[in-house]
Amino acid sequence: VSTQSTGNADISVAVATDTGLITPIVFTANNKGLKQINSDMNDLKTKASEGKLQPHEFQGGTFTISNLGMMGIQHFTAVINPPQSCILAVGAPEKKLVPADNEKGFDLQTVMNVSLSCDHRVVDGAVGAQWLSSFKSYLEKPLNLLL
Numbered sequence: 001v002s003t004q005s006t007g008n009a010d011i012s013v014a015v016a017t018d019t020g021l022i023t024p025i026v027f028t029a030n031n032k033g034l035k036q037i038n039s040d041m042n043d044l045k046t047k048a049s050e051g052k053l054q055p056h057e058f059q060g061g062t063f064t065i066s067n068l069g070m071m072g073i074q075h076f077t078a079v080i081n082p083p084q085s086c087i088l089a090v091g092a093p094e095k096k097l098v099p100a101d102n103e104k105g106f107d108l109q110t111v112m113n114v115s116l117s118c119d120h121r122v123v124d125g126a127v128g129a130q131w132l133s134s135f136k137s138y139l140e141k142p143l144n145l146l147l
Contacts, residue, residue, distance in 0.1 A: 012061035012084065013041060015048045022048050023081060025061040065090065075113040085122040088135075089115045112139070 009030035012023035024044035026037055047053045062085055066078045069092035078089035091113035100107040114135070118128035138145055 009063060010061045012058070012064040012081070013044070014064060014066040014078075015045055017048050017051070019051065022053065022058050023061065023064055024048050024053055024058050064088070069093065069112065075115070077115055078117055080117050080119050082119075084119075086116055086118045086128065086131075089117070 008028045011026045011029040013026065014021055014023050024041075024047070026032070026040045026044070029037055032040070044053070044057065047057070060083065061081075064078070064081055064084050064087040066076075066087060067090040068076050069090050072092050074094065075091045076089050078087040080087050093110045093112040095108055096111050097106045098109050098111070099105065114132070116128050116132045116135075118125055
Protein backbone atom coordinates (compact mmCIF):
# COMPACT_ATOMS: atom_id res chain seq x y z
CA VAL A 1 0.00 0.00 0.00
CA SER A 2 1.38 3.36 -1.02
CA THR A 3 0.40 6.59 0.70
CA GLN A 4 1.04 10.20 -0.16
CA SER A 5 0.72 13.14 2.18
CA THR A 6 -0.22 16.56 0.88
CA GLY A 7 1.31 18.18 3.95
CA ASN A 8 -1.73 20.42 4.33
CA ALA A 9 -5.32 19.93 5.38
CA ASP A 10 -7.29 21.91 2.81
CA ILE A 11 -10.78 21.43 4.24
CA SER A 12 -13.86 21.99 2.10
CA VAL A 13 -17.14 22.76 3.81
CA ALA A 14 -20.41 22.12 2.00
CA VAL A 15 -22.42 25.34 1.70
CA ALA A 16 -25.97 25.52 0.32
CA THR A 17 -26.63 28.51 -1.93
CA ASP A 18 -29.60 29.61 -4.05
CA THR A 19 -27.84 28.09 -7.08
CA GLY A 20 -26.93 24.79 -5.39
CA LEU A 21 -24.29 23.19 -3.21
CA ILE A 22 -20.70 24.42 -3.34
CA THR A 23 -17.67 23.44 -1.27
CA PRO A 24 -15.40 26.41 -0.51
CA ILE A 25 -11.97 25.49 0.87
CA VAL A 26 -10.30 26.58 4.10
CA PHE A 27 -6.69 26.24 2.97
CA THR A 28 -4.04 24.92 5.41
CA ALA A 29 -6.61 24.51 8.18
CA ASN A 30 -4.05 22.39 10.02
CA ASN A 31 -1.96 25.53 10.57
CA LYS A 32 -4.82 27.73 11.80
CA GLY A 33 -6.60 28.18 15.09
CA LEU A 34 -10.37 27.91 15.50
CA LYS A 35 -10.79 31.69 15.43
CA GLN A 36 -9.04 31.99 12.06
CA ILE A 37 -10.89 28.99 10.60
CA ASN A 38 -14.20 30.52 11.72
CA SER A 39 -13.26 33.86 10.16
CA ASP A 40 -12.21 32.19 6.90
CA MET A 41 -15.44 30.16 6.80
CA ASN A 42 -17.61 33.22 7.37
CA ASP A 43 -15.83 35.04 4.52
CA LEU A 44 -16.17 32.01 2.23
CA LYS A 45 -19.87 31.51 3.06
CA THR A 46 -20.57 35.17 2.26
CA LYS A 47 -18.70 34.95 -1.04
CA ALA A 48 -20.49 31.69 -1.88
CA SER A 49 -23.95 33.13 -1.20
CA GLU A 50 -23.10 36.19 -3.33
CA GLY A 51 -21.72 34.01 -6.15
CA LYS A 52 -18.29 35.62 -5.81
CA LEU A 53 -16.07 32.59 -5.12
CA GLN A 54 -13.14 32.23 -7.49
CA PRO A 55 -12.53 28.71 -8.92
CA HIS A 56 -9.40 28.18 -6.79
CA GLU A 57 -11.56 28.80 -3.69
CA PHE A 58 -13.81 25.78 -4.34
CA GLN A 59 -11.93 23.42 -6.67
CA GLY A 60 -9.61 20.89 -5.05
CA GLY A 61 -9.33 20.41 -1.32
CA THR A 62 -8.38 17.23 0.49
CA PHE A 63 -11.33 16.58 2.84
CA THR A 64 -14.95 17.79 3.01
CA ILE A 65 -17.26 18.37 5.95
CA SER A 66 -21.00 18.24 5.26
CA ASN A 67 -23.35 19.24 8.09
CA LEU A 68 -27.00 18.42 7.54
CA GLY A 69 -27.42 18.41 11.31
CA MET A 70 -28.22 22.12 11.15
CA MET A 71 -31.32 21.11 9.17
CA GLY A 72 -32.37 18.53 11.77
CA ILE A 73 -31.11 15.50 9.83
CA GLN A 74 -29.94 12.85 12.32
CA HIS A 75 -27.87 10.68 9.97
CA PHE A 76 -26.89 10.61 6.31
CA THR A 77 -24.20 9.24 4.05
CA ALA A 78 -22.22 11.79 2.06
CA VAL A 79 -20.60 11.09 -1.30
CA ILE A 80 -16.97 12.06 -1.88
CA ASN A 81 -16.37 14.93 -4.28
CA PRO A 82 -13.22 14.07 -6.31
CA PRO A 83 -10.34 14.88 -6.06
CA GLN A 84 -10.92 14.85 -2.30
CA SER A 85 -10.05 11.79 -0.27
CA CYS A 86 -12.79 11.80 2.40
CA ILE A 87 -16.05 13.41 3.44
CA LEU A 88 -17.39 13.65 6.98
CA ALA A 89 -21.19 13.66 7.29
CA VAL A 90 -22.33 15.42 10.49
CA GLY A 91 -25.83 14.81 11.85
CA ALA A 92 -27.89 16.76 14.36
CA PRO A 93 -27.22 16.33 18.07
CA GLU A 94 -30.05 14.79 20.08
CA LYS A 95 -30.73 13.93 23.70
CA LYS A 96 -30.70 10.20 24.44
CA LEU A 97 -30.86 7.99 27.49
CA VAL A 98 -27.56 6.15 27.86
CA PRO A 99 -26.52 3.52 30.40
CA ALA A 100 -24.62 4.97 33.36
CA ASP A 101 -23.02 3.72 36.54
CA ASN A 102 -25.27 5.72 38.86
CA GLU A 103 -28.32 5.19 41.07
CA LYS A 104 -30.77 5.48 38.15
CA GLY A 105 -28.67 3.31 35.82
CA PHE A 106 -28.90 5.89 33.02
CA ASP A 107 -28.13 9.49 32.10
CA LEU A 108 -29.55 11.89 29.56
CA GLN A 109 -26.74 12.86 27.19
CA THR A 110 -26.39 14.67 23.91
CA VAL A 111 -25.23 12.36 21.13
CA MET A 112 -24.48 12.99 17.48
CA ASN A 113 -24.05 10.70 14.49
CA VAL A 114 -21.20 11.20 12.05
CA SER A 115 -20.06 9.01 9.19
CA LEU A 116 -16.83 9.09 7.22
CA SER A 117 -16.65 8.06 3.57
CA CYS A 118 -13.12 7.37 2.30
CA ASP A 119 -11.81 6.89 -1.21
CA HIS A 120 -9.91 3.65 -0.60
CA ARG A 121 -7.55 4.46 -3.48
CA VAL A 122 -6.27 7.31 -1.29
CA VAL A 123 -7.14 6.48 2.33
CA ASP A 124 -7.16 2.92 3.64
CA GLY A 125 -10.40 2.15 5.46
CA ALA A 126 -8.53 1.14 8.62
CA VAL A 127 -6.78 4.53 8.65
CA GLY A 128 -10.16 6.21 8.19
CA ALA A 129 -11.53 4.23 11.15
CA GLN A 130 -8.56 5.31 13.30
CA TRP A 131 -9.16 8.93 12.34
CA LEU A 132 -12.86 8.62 13.17
CA SER A 133 -11.99 7.11 16.56
CA SER A 134 -9.68 10.07 17.32
CA PHE A 135 -12.34 12.51 16.15
CA LYS A 136 -14.85 10.87 18.50
CA SER A 137 -12.48 11.18 21.45
CA TYR A 138 -11.97 14.90 20.75
CA LEU A 139 -15.71 15.48 20.56
CA GLU A 140 -16.19 13.68 23.86
CA LYS A 141 -13.38 15.63 25.56
CA PRO A 142 -12.77 18.84 23.57
CA LEU A 143 -10.30 20.23 26.10
CA ASN A 144 -7.87 17.57 24.85
CA LEU A 145 -7.54 19.68 21.69
CA LEU A 146 -5.67 22.20 23.81
CA LEU A 147 -3.14 19.68 25.12
